[in-house]
Amino acid sequence: MRREEPVGSVAIRVSRFSHYFGAEQTLAELDLDINRNEILGIIGPARSGKSTFLCALNRLNDLVRGSRVEGRIEIDGRNIYDADVDVIELRRKLGTVFATPIPLPRSILENVAFGPRMAGVRDRVRLDEVVRDSLEKAGLWEEVKDRLDTSGLKLSGGQQQRLCLARILALKPEFILLDEPTSGLDPISTMKIEDSLRKLKKDYTIILVTNNTKQAARVADRTAFFLNGGLIEIGPTAGIFTAPADKRTDDYLRGRFG
Amino acid sequence: MNRLERKDRLVRLALLMIAFSAVSILAVITVFMFEQGTPIMFKYGLKSFLAGTDWYPSEKSFGLWPMIVGSIYVTTGAMVIGVPFGLACAIVLTEFSSKRVRGVIKPVIELLAGIPSVVYGFMGVVILVPFIRQTLGGPGLSVLAASIILGIMILPTIISISVDSIQAIPPAYREGSLALGATKWQTVRMVLLPAARSGIIASIILGMGRAIGETMAVIMIAGNAISVPRSLLAPVRTLTSNIALEMGYAAGEHRQALFATGVILFIIIMVLNTVANMTSSRRRRTKG
Amino acid sequence: MRVDPRLSQRIAKTLLWAMTILTVAVLVFIIFFVLRKGLPALDLDFLTRNPVDMGKGGGIFSTIIGTIVLTALAILIATPLGVGTAIYLTEYTWENTVTRVIRFGAECLAGIPSIIFGLFGFILFVTKLGFGWSILSGALTLAFMILPTIIRTSEEAIKSVPAAYRQVSFSLGGTKWQTVTRVVLPSAVPGIVTGIILSVGRSIGETAAVIFTAGSALRIPTSLFSSSRTMSVHFYILAREGISMSRAYGTAAVLVIAILLVNIATYYLMNRFIRRYS
Numbered sequence: 088m089r090r091e092e093p094v095g096s097v098a099i100r101v102s103r104f105s106h107y108f109g110a111e112q113t114l115a116e117l118d119l120d121i122n123r124n125e126i127l128g129i130i131g132p133a134r135s136g137k138s139t140f141l142c143a144l145n146r147l148n149d150l151v152r153g154s155r156v157e158g159r160i161e162i163d164g165r166n167i168y169d170a171d172v173d174v175i176e177l178r179r180k181l182g183t184v185f186a187t188p189i190p191l192p193r194s195i196l197e198n199v200a201f202g203p204r205m206a207g208v209r210d211r212v213r214l215d216e217v218v219r220d221s222l223e224k225a226g227l228w229e230e231v232k233d234r235l236d237t238s239g240l241k242l243s244g245g246q247q248q249r250l251c252l253a254r255i256l257a258l259k260p261e262f263i264l265l266d267e268p269t270s271g272l273d274p275i276s277t278m279k280i281e282d283s284l285r286k287l288k289k290d291y292t293i294i295l296v297t298n299n300t301k302q303a304a305r306v307a308d309r310t311a312f313f314l315n316g317g318l319i320e321i322g323p324t325a326g327i328f329t330a331p332a333d334k335r336t337d338d339y340l341r342g343r344f345g
Numbered sequence: 346m347n348r349l350e351r352k353d354r355l356v357r358l359a360l361l362m363i364a365f366s367a368v369s370i371l372a373v374i375t376v377f378m379f380e381q382g383t384p385i386m387f388k389y390g391l392k393s394f395l396a397g398t399d400w401y402p403s404e405k406s407f408g409l410w411p412m413i414v415g416s417i418y419v420t421t422g423a424m425v426i427g428v429p430f431g432l433a434c435a436i437v438l439t440e441f442s443s444k445r446v447r448g449v450i451k452p453v454i455e456l457l458a459g460i461p462s463v464v465y466g467f468m469g470v471v472i473l474v475p476f477i478r479q480t481l482g483g484p485g486l487s488v489l490a491a492s493i494i495l496g497i498m499i500l501p502t503i504i505s506i507s508v509d510s511i512q513a514i515p516p517a518y519r520e521g522s523l524a525l526g527a528t529k530w531q532t533v534r535m536v537l538l539p540a541a542r543s544g545i546i547a548s549i550i551l552g553m554g555r556a557i558g559e560t561m562a563v564i565m566i567a568g569n570a571i572s573v574p575r576s577l578l579a580p581v582r583t584l585t586s587n588i589a590l591e592m593g594y595a596a597g598e599h600r601q602a603l604f605a606t607g608v609i610l611f612i613i614i615m616v617l618n619t620v621a622n623m624t625s626s627r628r629r630r631t632k633g
Numbered sequence: 634m635r636v637d638p639r640l641s642q643r644i645a646k647t648l649l650w651a652m653t654i655l656t657v658a659v660l661v662f663i664i665f666f667v668l669r670k671g672l673p674a675l676d677l678d679f680l681t682r683n684p685v686d687m688g689k690g691g692g693i694f695s696t697i698i699g700t701i702v703l704t705a706l707a708i709l710i711a712t713p714l715g716v717g718t719a720i721y722l723t724e725y726t727w728e729n730t731v732t733r734v735i736r737f738g739a740e741c742l743a744g745i746p747s748i749i750f751g752l753f754g755f756i757l758f759v760t761k762l763g764f765g766w767s768i769l770s771g772a773l774t775l776a777f778m779i780l781p782t783i784i785r786t787s788e789e790a791i792k793s794v795p796a797a798y799r800q801v802s803f804s805l806g807g808t809k810w811q812t813v814t815r816v817v818l819p820s821a822v823p824g825i826v827t828g829i830i831l832s833v834g835r836s837i838g839e840t841a842a843v844i845f846t847a848g849s850a851l852r853i854p855t856s857l858f859s860s861s862r863t864m865s866v867h868f869y870i871l872a873r874e875g876i877s878m879s880r881a882y883g884t885a886a887v888l889v890i891a892i893l894l895v896n897i898a899t900y901y902l903m904n905r906f907i908r909r910y911s
Contacts, residue, residue, distance in 0.1 A: 147804060152727050175349055179806040189797040192820060202805040205815065251801075258805065353808040357725055363717035367784065368735050370714075370777060371742050374753055381756060433652035441646055450657055452900060457660045459892040461838025463869045464885050468663050470872065500656060530642035551744070558746025560841045561869060585748050589841055592752065604756070607749045618744045622737070 098123040098262070098292045099144070104158035106136075106143050106316075108151060113139045115317045116158070126284060126293040128307025128324065130300050132339065136316035137296040141264045144294070145181040146174050179206065182255025186267040188247035190239030195222075195231050198239045198250055202258040217257050225253035226283045245276020252283065263293045270298060281306050300340055304328050312336045375611075382608035385601040394605065400571050402591070402599040409606060411573045415488075415581040416557055418574060419567065422492025423499055423556040428549055430496070431503030435545075438504070439511045440533055451508075458501035466565030469494040474566055483578030486568030491581065494562055499552035506551065510544020510625075511537055543624045550621035554614050560585040584610055664889060671886025674879045680887075684851050688867065688876045693884055695853040699861035702768055702854060703847060704836040707775035712829055714776075715783030719825075722784075723791045724813055736788070743781035747842040750778045754846040766860040771847025778842055779832035786831070790824025791817055827902045834895040838888065840865040864888055 099121040106114035114136045121127050129137045139148065146167065148154045159166045167177055179202065191198050199218045200208075208214055218235070222228040227249040231242070239250055248268055255263065265284075269277040284293055284306055297303050303310050304324060311321035312333070320333045331337045338344055386394050389407055397408020434454070438447055469490055478485030514537055522532040538545070568580020569590060582590075588603050588610075595603055678692055685691030718735075726732050754774030764770045794817050802812040818825075840863075848860030849870060862870075864884055871881040 145804060147800070150803060173350075175806045175808060178804055183804045185797075185800070185804075187797070189795075189801050191798060191801060191816065201802075201815070205802075205805065205807050205811050254801075254805065349808045349811065353810045356810040360717055360721040360725060363714060364721035364735075367714045367718040367780060368738070371738055371780065374742070374750075374777060375738075377757060378749070378753055430652050430656050433649045434656050437649050437653040441649065450653070452896070453657055453660060455900075456664070456893065456896050459834045459838065459896055460663065461840065461865050461868075461888055461892070463838075463840050463865055463872070464667060464888060465663070467868070467872050467881070467885060468666065472666075497659060500660075528638045528642040530645045531638055534645075554744050558744070558748070560746060560748040565873065585746060588752060589748050589845075592755065592845060604752065607752045611745060611749060614744050614746065615741050618741045619737075622740065 096123050097121070098162065100159075100161040102159045102161070104143070104160055105156065106139060106148065107153075107155040107157075108148075109153035109155075113316050114143065115315075117318050119311060119318055119321055121292065121294060122309070123292050124288055124290075125308040126288050126295055126306055128303030128310040129294065129296045129313060130298070130303050130310060130339070131313035131319075132344065133298070134315075135313040137313050138266050139316075140313070141183065141266050141294065141296055144262075144264060145178050145183050147178070147183070149174070179258045180260050181262045181264055182258060182260035183264040183266065184248065184251050184255060184268050186270050188244060188251050188271075190242065190247050190250055192240060193238065194236045195239050195242070195250060196235040199253045199257050202254060206258065218253075221253040221256040222250075224256050224283070224287065225249045226279055227253055243276070245272050245279065248272060248276065248280060249283070252280070256287075261292060263287060263291050264296075265294070266296045267298055268295070269302065277302070300328075312339065314339070378604065378608055378611060381601065382604035382606075385598060386605045386608070394602075395609075398573070400587075402595065402602065405598065407598075407602040407605075409584070409587075409609070411571050412582050412584045412587045412606070414573050415567075416583040416585070418488050419491045419495060419563065419581060419583055420553055420556045422488060422577075423495035424549065424553060426493060426496025427499040427503055427552055427556075431500050431548075431552070432507060432545065434500070434504045435507035435511060436533055436538075438508050440529060440537070454501050454504050457497075458505070462498065462559060462562040463565070465494050465498050466562030469562065469566035477578070481578055483576075484568060484580055486566055486580050487578045488567070488574050488581045489577040491563050491567040491583075492577075494566055495556045495559055498559065498562065499555050502555055503548045503552045506548030507541065507545045510541040510548070513544070514540045547621040547625040550617050550624070554617045554621070557583075557617075558585060558610065558614060560589045564589055667882065667885045667889050671882035671884075671889075674883030675886055679880075679883055683853065684867070688851070688871050688880060690877075693864060693867060693880070693887065695851055696862050696864045696867040696884070697887075698853050699768075699847070700837060700863040700865075703771050703775060703843065703861065703863055704833055706768065706772035707779060707836055708829060708833060710772065710776035711780045711783050711832070715780050716787045716825060719784050719787035719791055720813060720818075723788055724809065724817065736785075739781040739784045743785060747778060747839055750774055751842040751845040753777075754842060759846055764858065766846065766848030766850075767858045768847055768854050768861050769857045771843050771861070771863075774842050774846045775836050775839060778839070779835060782832050782835070783825075783828050786828025787821070787825045790821040790828070793824065794820045823902050823905050827899055830895055830899045830902065834892055834899075837863075837891055837895070838865055839863075840869050844869070864891075 097120045101117050101119050104114060104117040105112065117140070129140065131137050142148045143156065144160065156168055160168065191201060196218055199221050200214045203214060203217055219228060222231065227246060230246060239247065242250060269280055281302065284295065287293065295307060307324045309322060310324045310327045312319045312327065314335055320327065320331065320336055327336065328340060331340060394407055394409060395413065396410050397406065398410045399406045399408045400411065438450060473490050473493060474485035477483070477487060477490055518536050518540055519532060522536045563583050564586045567582065567586065569582045569586055570580040571582055574581040584606055588606050592603055680692060680697065681694050682692035683695045684693060722732050722735060751774065754770055758764045758770035758773055759766055798816045798820065799812055802816045843863050844866045847863065849862045849866055850860035851862055854861040864887060868881060868884040868888060871877055871884065
């Protein structure tokens with residue numbers, strides 16, 4: 088159930104959040120807010136904790152041995168690391184698209200219907216509706232509507248990634264998390280996905296991790312710069328790119344490292 | 346907690362119980378065998394058991410030496426035949442044949458792995474044994490016959506594992522060698538075989554394990570005489586044959602002695618398998 | 634004196650090919666010999682009549698039944714145990730010493746000769762538990778014999794399912810069990826079934842473990858506790874006692890054909906398995 092929040096209100100509040108894999112610290116005392124219906128871009132060099140942060144939000148990190156957290160992440164007012172939190176529901180609420188498109192070895196329709204099926208939706212009519220709706224939102228419907236029964240593996244890279252997007256949309260999430268979603272794609276596919284994100288912003292809150300700073304500049308409303316597991320600065324994209332407050336941000340944007 | 350997660354917990358418990366049962370069954374087999382077989386070994390002394398040359402169960406004389414020697418001879422003979430031919434096939438399959446040829450030979454070899462041992466034994470009895478008897482003398486039922494048939498039987502093991510090891514070598518090795526002007530054979534000899542060495546050794550050890558453990562074929566063609574074989578043409582009895590031949594009517598200490606034989610075989614094969622595992626995993630570890 | 638490397642290659646190639654051809658020839662010869670001598674004995678009568686006069690006459694029908702029942706029962710027992718264990722080991726536990734020990738144990742037991750299983754089965758099932766020479770004893774013994782193989786092949790099949798698929802399932806809100814049943818197992822099934830079929834092949838040809846546990850009664854088994862003879866055991870007895878050469882060859886031919894069919898099925902499945910991931 089989604090509450091109708093005014094644009095600009097806080098959707099996720101991260102307070103002094105740290106993460107460890109065993110003895111190694113991967114995220115250090117993160118403090119940031121993510122606003123509803125915005126696209127937040129996260130940039131930074133490799134191994135700066137960007138992906139780890141996403142996986143902390145959807146608690147996929149929990150699946151790795153030795154994962155440990157400190158601090159709080161509050162979504163809709165509740166700390167998602169509380170003991171009685173329904174992690175399954177959390178992961179449906181925060182749909183994640185990964186860097187490499189991973190269609191499951193089944194038909195396009197089955198791919199998109201996978202999430203709802205696991206959630207218990209059995210009615211064929213309803214599933215077909217959800218599949219069509221999600222594929223339209225992901226911008227893939229026109230291209231595959233005649234071949235929903237063919238294998239998802241047969242699609243091109245860009246189409247596969249949009250399929251992955253449709254897959255998470257089928258669960259009607261509140262948030263869309265994307266981890267370098269276009270890093271392996273051609274420019275046209277990249278553009279199509281960026282267009283989809285702009286349209287989706289209306290109904291979802293989007294967090295986009297990217298190693299392509301230009302993409303953040305094109306798409307994100309606000310941008311955050313991560314370095315070595317810490318948040319260096321965060322602010323409206325235009326401001327970050329033209330007049331970064333921190334020298335390290337400036338160095339990274341100019342390509343002096345990373 | 347989500348309803349689905351609750352179900353997950355139950356499933357986990359069920360699977361744990363299944364895994365536990367399976368594992369404990371396997372453990373029971375091991376423990377049981379040792380429990381049945383070791384007392385008699387200590388009663389008569391390990392040395393007299395292993396090194397005694399007289400196996401007269403009715404007179405409480407349990408010397409396994411002739412059978413131990415028999416197993417060693419027959420296994421060695423099998424290796425002498427199986428390893429060169431097995432390696433030759435492996436090399437030809439990986440380096441000197443086209444895909445189509447490979448597609449024909451490989452299934453044939455895998456088929457051979459599935460032929461029951463009694464059929465091999467039968468072929469030995471019907472063709473090989475008379476042949477040996479006519480051309481080389483002796484009763485035909487001999488170390489030689491057993492070695493040849495066993496050698497044939499372990500070929501699929503050696504071939505398939507060696508082929509896997511050679512094929513697992515990164516193409517860069519081959520390409521690098523050929524780029525330096527080496528012929529294919531030189532590449533095989535100086536680069537591929539050394540690189541696949543641990544896998545090949547593992548295959549040989551596993552083949553050895555299979556040869557030692559083979560029973561039915563050996564019973565049919567080896568002669569089963571309880572004496573240390575004096576030549577290749579002499580009849581021989583192996584540890585496995587000993588168990589199979591006498592288990593039908595053994596009782597009391599005799600039966601325990603057969604169990605003890607089983608324990609010894611068990612230990613030998615465990616050792617062989619461990620060594621084989623270690624050689625192939627060491628290679629995997631160093632390759633990173 | 635240095636030999637021209639091209640010459641030594643030609644020599645090596647010739648020698649190696651000669652050895653290979655010899656090997657393949659020997660193996661093919663065995664199959665053809667058995668089939669040539671055995672197929673004449675194969676007629677509907679042979680396959681549908683029971684052995685008569687200790688096997689000197691009649692057919693092998695009861696042994697076919699014995700083989701089928703024994704193998705089917707062994708597979709029915711070993712498959713849930715083996716696949717369940719494999720699932721648990723790979724999906725529900727972290728890699729630690731316990732799992733390593735279990736895996737090592739399974740690998741070792743996979744190499745134990747069948748005669749030892751026969752010995753074990755004889756003492757435990759036939760004697761101690763009092764089942765006597767019976768299908769029950771035989772099936773249990775066979776089941777334990779193939780259990781390590783099924784665990785091993787199932788584990789390999791499950792492990793070869795890309796980790797990414799699991800990640801997708803979890804990120805879409807799947808539980809462990811849902812991930813296993815909807816993503817991992819469907820992809821691993823060809824590999825698992827291959828392992829099962831290989832075990833079927835092994836059970837069909839198994840003699841040493843069966844003869845000491847299921848006995849060698851010639852009648853069609855009527856209950857789990859009846860003794861029964863399998864084709865391999867029948868073949869062994871016919872051959873060793875010299876009862877009937879033609880029928881021995883006939884039985885061998887049936888065995889070889891059965892193995893051929895099993896291998897073809899395995900090959901077909903393996904190809905599907907490989908094609909899925911290339």
